Amino acid sequence: MPHYDVIILGLGGMGSAAACHLASRKLRVLGLDQFSPPHERGSSHGQTRVIRQAYFEHPAYVPLLLRAYKLWHELEQRSGQTLLLKTGGLMLGTPEAEVVAGSLQSARQHGLPYELLERNQIAKHFPMFRVPDTTVGLLEPEAGVLFCERAIQAHLAMAADSGAELRFNTPVREWSGANDKSSVIISTATERFTADHLVITAGAWTQEILIDCRFPLEVERQVMFWFQPHDGTSVFTPDRFPVFIWQHPSGATPYGFPAVDGPSGGVKTAFYRKPFREACTATNIDRSIRSDDLEAIRKVLREFLPLLDGELLRASTCLYTMTPDHNFVIGHHPAHPQVHIAGGFSGHGFKFCSVVGEILADLTIKGKTHFDLELFSPARFRQTG
Numbered sequence: 001m002p003h004y005d006v007i008i009l010g011l012g013g014m015g016s017a018a019a020c021h022l023a024s025r026k027l028r029v030l031g032l033d034q035f036s037p038p039h040e041r042g043s044s045h046g047q048t049r050v051i052r053q054a055y056f057e058h059p060a061y062v063p064l065l066l067r068a069y070k071l072w073h074e075l076e077q078r079s080g081q082t083l084l085l086k087t088g089g090l091m092l093g094t095p096e097a098e099v100v101a102g103s104l105q106s107a108r109q110h111g112l113p114y115e116l117l118e119r120n121q122i123a124k125h126f127p128m129f130r131v132p133d134t135t136v137g138l139l140e141p142e143a144g145v146l147f148c149e150r151a152i153q154a155h156l157a158m159a160a161d162s163g164a165e166l167r168f169n170t171p172v173r174e175w176s177g178a179n180d181k182s183s184v185i186i187s188t189a190t191e192r193f194t195a196d197h198l199v200i201t202a203g204a205w206t207q208e209i210l211i212d213c214r215f216p217l218e219v220e221r222q223v224m225f226w227f228q229p230h231d232g233t234s235v236f237t238p239d240r241f242p243v244f245i246w247q248h249p250s251g252a253t254p255y256g257f258p259a260v261d262g263p264s265g266g267v268k269t270a271f272y273r274k275p276f277r278e279a280c281t282a283t284n285i286d287r288s289i290r291s292d293d294l295e296a297i298r299k300v301l302r303e304f305l306p307l308l309d310g311e312l313l314r315a316s317t318c319l320y321t322m323t324p325d326h327n328f329v330i331g332h333h334p335a336h337p338q339v340h341i342a343g344g345f346s347g348h349g350f351k352f353c354s355v356v357g358e359i360l361a362d363l364t365i366k367g368k369t370h371f372d373l374e375l376f377s378p379a380r381f382r383q384t385g
């Protein structure tokens with residue numbers, strides 16, 4: 001049976017980064033994916049992802065974000081590609097809304113640059129938004145757009161360059177850890193491999209791969225839309241239009257991107273938190289675009305970004321893998337210390353791929369990382385049963 005230092009199960013956003021970091025540290029790496037990444041059946045497609053530092057979800061994410069930016073820039077240099085486009089980011093809501101108040105807290109606590117905008121300043125600088133009187137904005141200059149498929153390709157190319165063996169269209173059927181905790185066995189339909197370590201980065205399939213752990217993960221269906229603005233894309237170019245997240249009083253939280261592909265590509269928008277949740281699995285998700293999907297987003301656009309309520313150019317489904325507290329799961333398997341897990345990214349993980357790849361390499365090689373991962377501990381679920 002072929003033996004490796006480490007096998008990576010899943011080569012999407014997180015697994016491709018882990019492969020890159022582990023292979024560049026001279027380990028013998030095998031990466032396996034059931035499809036051919038980047039692909040459209042998981043969580044890491046659709047051209048763009050928001051990246052930002054003033055993290056409204058929790059200030060504890062900020063040190064990871066600062067490192068993630070550095071690593072994205074290093075990957076850009078090594079690959080010779082633009083992966084991160086700084087456009088600024090506008091967080092909109094009432095002053096008490098989580099996206100505004102939480103971003104402000106993280107920015108102040110970590111000394112990050114930001115500007116607070118009153119309603120009339122938003123109207124002056126970003127006239128395309130139709131904001132209610134109670135709305136304020138937090139503008140973060142460091143925020144921007146990550147090109148997700150390109151990032152995965154770059155990580156995989158670097159991994160292969162450093163000697164990683166990458167096998168696509170190769171689903172892992174089974175894995176097991178040796179009783180003495182020193183190795184793992186992985187089976188595909190036709191082959192078996194052994195390794196000292198296993199990294200599980202299976203995205204929306206995590207639950208199936210880690211059935212014994214009973215992590216409370218829930219997969220959610222999401223839809224991304226690309227609209228042709230009524231005015232062409234003149235006001236939506238990256239130099240005039242930042243990425244934005246708007247916390248609507250109803251709880252629905254739409255977000256969007258500038259037109260990164262020029263006039264023909266349209267403007268991408270979606271819900272970060274939807275007005276209604278739609279549980280599914282990675283296998284049974286309805287990938288068709290329904291009239292209720294379109295109606296829900298158009299209703300919000302008509303209200304606050306009417307220029308965007310134009311022709312629908314394309315739409316695509318995507319999967320969130322949610323934890324109950326919306327924080328990630330990063331750490332070793334409860335029963336197998338030679339197995340590390342990174343999952344449950346709850347719809348906000350992509351910007352962290354670069355740093356999570358590095359963390360997984362540190363955990364695999366050294367058994368530790370200098371980042372505080374308490375928020376992400378797999379053990380937190382045991383306390384709640």
Ligand SMILES: Cc1cc2nc3c(=O)[nH]c(=O)nc-3n(C[C@H](O)[C@H](O)[C@H](O)COP(=O)(O)OP(=O)(O)OC[C@H]3O[C@@H](n4cnc5c(N)ncnc54)[C@H](O)[C@@H]3O)c2cc1C
Nearest residue numbers: 010012013014034042043044050172203318345349350351
């Ligand atoms: C619509 C949408 C918008 C988002 N917007 C943002 C954003 O703006 N900013 C942000 O930071 N994050 C965002 N996210 C979240 C982010 O994209 C995800 O957290 C991230 O992509 C998750 O990466 P992953 O590696 O866990 O999953 P994936 O990239 O899906 O990778 C998992 C891989 O595992 C493979 N796999 C699974 N099971 C097996 C098996 N048995 N054998 C072999 N291979 C297997 C799959 O084929 C897949 O390639 C968004 C997500 C969606 C869906």
